[in-house]
């Protein structure tokens with residue numbers, strides 16, 4: 001028998017067999033094996049009672065993760081960016097004023113998406129490596145009177161974690177809605193959708209939630225859900241005489257939260273076909289967190305993040321950014337002068353099968369980013385990464401403290 005070939009006569013590629021990697025970058029991280037097992041479960045139809053009950057369970061599980069009682073808590077199919085875009089396109093109408101505090105790459109992403117939605121976008125900026133002080137945000141809210149304030153909680157590009165405790169109250173006082181991108185922070189840092197008065201929050205699975213990218217959990221306050229429902233337009237072909245159009249139609253069909261609410265709600269009005277295997281993954285990620293307990297999971301991220309930070313300092317390296325406002329789950333490390341950051345990353349991958357990251361824009365080639373999140377917020381993953389990092393840096397002639405990384409991290413664990 002001849003080997004099978006493609007149309008061009010080339011060999012049919014082998015079945016996929018990825019190398020074993022320890023993903024210690026800023027995300028994606030190695031998914032929890034339980035999540036991967038859940039994803040390989042058989043498919044059921046989208047209106048199978050098993051599927052609809054999984055959907056309802058997933059809504060309830062994510063209420064726990066977001067710390068909310070919001071009825072409208074569900075998944076947007078797509079990566080975290082789909083969640084962000086669904087939130088912004090469903091709220092913003094052309095001409096709306098939107099305020100974005102920008103302290104890294106993902107703040108710029110919010111600006112770009114809001115502009116595409118036709119908003120008049122204003123920003124308050126902080127240098128990369130810092131957060132935006134509340135006073136500056138409040139002053140801008142008072143001056144600009146935005147309809148929406150859109151902010152990132154943990155900006156992965158700089159590792160900074162914007163304090164949110166008082167922002168909801170500031171927004172309410174000035175009649176603005178508050179949107180938060182919690183993609184990089186949720187599950188590994190304190191987050192309180194209800195207590196902090198957050199109207200919309202979105203996330204992704206590939207960071208502290210321990211899954212693959214491809215599903216975006218979202219939660220909407222009643223206030224936000226009402227704004228979105230006031231723009232409800234049901235598609236021709238499934239609409240009935242009772243479906244009356246309201247307000248300005250949301251500019252995206254796929255990311256139209258009014259229609260997605262109808263799909264996840266008791267109407268089960270057909271929209272997309274829910275990405276079943278991703279729903280299994282998202283449900284398992286939230287189950288893992290609920291079993292561990294959210295506070296315990298956040299504390300786990302704090303401890304392993306502290307151990308990694310102590311470890312890189314113990315090697316004699318410098319941390320980038322304000323350590324008092326760093327996310328628990330990722331640390332940025334200055335690349336020493338004369339060292340090619342990409343060569344180090346390549347050696348980490350080739351010699352030790354460990355992936356670490358660099359950053360974007362002004363920080364590209366200036367910092368490495370090392371994550372300790374989700375399934376990889378573990379002692380063995382931290383110690384192994386530090387030991388390998390020491391060997392790679394030493395081989396490149398960098399003056400580092402021998403054994404300093406692992407022993408500093410162990411000291412944190414011993415406390």
Ligand SMILES: Cc1ncc(COP(=O)(O)O)c(C=O)c1O
Pocket residue numbers: 027079080081082106152154155156157181182183184204213214
């Ligand atoms: C804070 C933040 N927002 C949004 C995104 C975009 O996520 P995705 O690549 O899943 O669309 C990322 C990805 O790293 C992120 O860190």
